[in-house]
Amino acid sequence: MGASIIPFIVFTVLWGGIGGVLPIIVPKGPNRGIIQVILMLTGACCWLFWLCCYIAQMNPLIGPKIERDAILIMARQWGNPIQ
Template identity: 60%
Template sequence: MAASAVVTNISVVTVFWGFVGIVCPYFVRRGPNRRVIQVMLMLTAASCWLFWLCTYVAQMNPLIGPKLKNRTLIWIAHKWGNVKK
């Protein structure tokens, strides 16, 4: 994936959750639980954004890859030109 696509994806999701966490609390109606609802929106936005970011970054370089047989690995190395002569 190109670096510009990564920056675009992270920017779009950050703007969305930033809107939910920063702008939306200003539109909560007045009432006895206004502050609680505002804090709830901010914490929800921060938690969802952080969870999404961790998941997105973890998929960029996965720790566990596919389990391939040795014969398949040799064939892939041959096709990619990685065979030592």
């Protein structure tokens, strides 16, 4: 499995919009600065979390553990009996 550019672009635009565009349109008020920082940190942290999860799926460290009997049954059913 390799990386695809489409999910990377879609999620970068999504979280970039939350962290880059939404802080600009926050209405004026006493907590405007705090809300802007919250939106920027949310966009950055969520994008980074998504990126780490996406990259981790490209080369999984753990594979399925199948018992010997199950492997023999599957091989027989699929027409490749193990000797």
